[in-house]
Amino acid sequence: MIAIFLLLLLPSLVVSTPSVIKIDPETNHFIDSYNRQRFFHGLNAVYKEEPYHPSTGTWNAEESLNSEDAKQLSDWGFNVVRLGVLWSGLEPEQGVFNYTYLDEISTIVNYLKAENIYTILDMHQDVLSRAFCGNGIPLWAADIASNESRPFPVPVKMPYEIIDGGTPGTEGVPDMEECRGRDFITYYFSGSVSKAFQSLYDNRGGLLDGFVGFWEEVVRRFEGENYVLGYEIINEPWAGDIYSDPRRIFNAESKLLEPFYKRVHEAIRKIDDEKIVFYEPLTYDVWPVGFDTIPVGGEEYADRSAMSYHIYCPLAGGNTTPLELKLACQAIDWDFFHQRVHDIKRIGGGGMMTEWGSLSNTNLDLAELNHILRLADDYLVSQVYWQYKDYHDITCTGDAGISLYPGGEIQDDKVKILARTYAEIVAGKTKTMKFHEKISRFDLTYEPNPKIDENMDADVEEGPFAAQTTVIRIDREHWYRRGVIVEVDWGEGQEEGKIECSEDGRKIRLIHDEGVTEGQEINAVVKPCYHLLHAMCTC
Numbered sequence: 292m293i294a295i296f297l298l299l300l301l302p303s304l305v306v307s308t309p310s311v312i313k314i315d316p317e318t319n320h321f322i323d324s325y326n327r328q329r330f331f332h333g334l335n336a337v338y339k340e341e342p343y344h345p346s347t348g349t350w351n352a353e354e355s356l357n358s359e360d361a362k363q364l365s366d367w368g369f370n371v372v373r374l375g376v377l378w379s380g381l382e383p384e385q386g387v388f389n390y391t392y393l394d395e396i397s398t399i400v401n402y403l404k405a406e407n408i409y410t411i412l413d414m415h416q417d418v419l420s421r422a423f424c425g426n427g428i429p430l431w432a433a434d435i436a437s438n439e440s441r442p443f444p445v446p447v448k449m450p451y452e453i454i455d456g457g458t459p460g461t462e463g464v465p466d467m468e469e470c471r472g473r474d475f476i477t478y479y480f481s482g483s484v485s486k487a488f489q490s491l492y493d494n495r496g497g498l499l500d501g502f503v504g505f506w507e508e509v510v511r512r513f514e515g516e517n518y519v520l521g522y523e524i525i526n527e528p529w530a531g532d533i534y535s536d537p538r539r540i541f542n543a544e545s546k547l548l549e550p551f552y553k554r555v556h557e558a559i560r561k562i563d564d565e566k567i568v569f570y571e572p573l574t575y576d577v578w579p580v581g582f583d584t585i586p587v588g589g590e591e592y593a594d595r596s597a598m599s600y601h602i603y604c605p606l607a608g609g610n611t612t613p614l615e616l617k618l619a620c621q622a623i624d625w626d627f628f629h630q631r632v633h634d635i636k637r638i639g640g641g642g643m644m645t646e647w648g649s650l651s652n653t654n655l656d657l658a659e660l661n662h663i664l665r666l667a668d669d670y671l672v673s674q675v676y677w678q679y680k681d682y683h684d685i686t687c688t689g690d691a692g693i694s695l696y697p698g699g700e701i702q703d704d705k706v707k708i709l710a711r712t713y714a715e716i717v718a719g720k721t722k723t724m725k726f727h728e729k730i731s732r733f734d735l736t737y738e739p740n741p742k743i744d745e746n747m748d749a750d751v752e753e754g755p756f757a758a759q760t761t762v763i764r765i766d767r768e769h770w771y772r773r774g775v776i777v778e779v780d781w782g783e784g785q786e787e788g789k790i791e792c793s794e795d796g797r798k799i800r801l802i803h804d805e806g807v808t809e810g811q812e813i814n815a816v817v818k819p820c821y822h823l824l825h826a827m828c829t830c
């Protein structure tokens with residue numbers, strides 16, 4: 292009797308936790324515990340100077356990520372944020388962890404969670420450290436790491452003047468004015484940065500041990516939080532010391548990154564064996580990436596690992612680039628997508644375009660944004676725009692206007708493009724997803740999932756029939772001021788399914804019945820509603 296009673300209770304226990312997102316090793320897509328495919332649209336939020344996290348206080352166009360921001364992001368239809376968690380923020384002094392830093396990160400994760408937005412925790416770096424005009428690892432670690440006889444940034448340029456940066460921990464760093472005199476990417480070619488990365492990979496002076504220690508603290512704090520989608524070991528890793536061995540430019544992934552990722556991954560898995568670990572290839576790979584197997588755990592972790600990759604057309608943006616070069620971006624972007632999607636099929640695990648964009652709001656830039664988003668839909672790729680607010684973006688190649696609030700003013704035309712309609716949950720296999728910006732029309736085709744686990748028929752958010760529920764996100768203000776019409780062809784042999792609108796009208800739920808058969812297709816269309824009588828719109 293008690294056993295039966297407990298069994299009856301079980302489903303309600305299941306519903307109290309949100310889905311742990313995993314990867315379907317067969318399709319390489321994100322899936323939830325109902326076996327539904329998940330798609331993510333999001334923004335980066337990486338604060339690159341002290342205190343290395345967005346402010347959680349009052350709303351501010353250039354600094355904050357608070358509950359108001361989270362609500363706004365959700366209204367625009369975003370469901371993921373890639374949040375910078377920097378080693379320099381957590382361990383400002385060697386061996387002394389600043390747990391207040393993790394409290395602040397946790398506050399942000401909770402604000403986002405309240406709006407059902409997932410967080411990717413990203414150990415963000417650009418040219419590794421403030422000591423080299425960048426961000427990422429603490430200054431004490433940069434000291435151990437560089438140990439380079441040639442001063443920074445030789446041979447890129449004559450040595451920079453070393454100044455006191457004015458805030459604690461920035462004594463003896465190059466002047467930021469001078470730093471910003473060149474594209475930060477060129478600093479990867481300084482002897483100091485090349486050597487410093489090599490030191491990290493080689494664990495010189497215990498540097499890798501320290502890095503692992505940073506991750507252990509982060510994972511210990513967040514392992515129980517299902518709204519943390521995963522951990523990204525390091526942003527845009529460099530190829531190590533390319534001067535002592537130039538072959539590293541091409542072979543660093545197998546020779547340096549694989550052992551490095553293996554070490555960090557094993558440490559993470561001792562604490563959290565559930566969440567996704569994201570790994571990056573070399574950022575400049577316009578050819579297939581140099582991994583043959585999943586560098587974070589191999590085949591065994593195909594359901595919990597994802598490649599984090601970036602797509603930036605080097606010819607996009609800038610006021611001086613000629614039009615023809617910008618048009619060449621269309622071919623370059625396509626090549627990038629093609630390479631990464633094939634890499635992921637070959638290597639296994641999942642993938643996400645965790646950075647792209649970094650563009651302003653000129654007509655050409657907006658056209659490039661649309662172009663990338665169309666490709667992302669074509670390839671069914673989840674994507675995260677760079678970036679939400681300015682957040683002291685000291686290492687950024689784009690113009691000043693790349694955030695959504697440059698100079699404190701919202702760029703609404705850019706927001707509109709990013710807030711395009713998409714299916715965030717598909718209860719089956721997605722065949723195609725397309726958004727036609729010119730007519731605000733969204734088309735989705737999927738093969739509904741016929742296997743429905745009876746123990747899992749309800750969810751906090753989606754209610755009953757969660758396993759059969761597909762969810763489409765719409766931004767009403769930008770695309771459907773007068774509501775939407777939803778038309779669904781439920782496919783042969785099926786009774787009419789159900790179409791529901793969430794209370795705020797921003798989510799459309801398509802619920803198929805249990806009579807579906809293998810291989811059958813559902814086609815859904817979302818269009819703007821122009822009826823004078825709102826009652827004639829779907830929602």
Ligand SMILES: *[C@@H]1O[C@H](CO)[C@@H](O)[C@H](O)[C@H]1NC(C)=O
Nearest residue numbers: 342344383389390391392395
């Ligand atoms: C610790 O982190 C908090 C939150 O960011 C920050 O205000 C404080 O200054 C940090 N303390 C140190 C010693 O870095």
Ligand SMILES: *[C@@H]1O[C@H](CO)[C@@H](O)[C@H](O)[C@H]1NC(C)=O
Nearest residue numbers: 435436437438439495496497
């Ligand atoms: C730094 O370089 C010097 C000279 O090459 C060497 O003696 C020393 O051990 C190095 N320090 C570390 C931490 O590797």
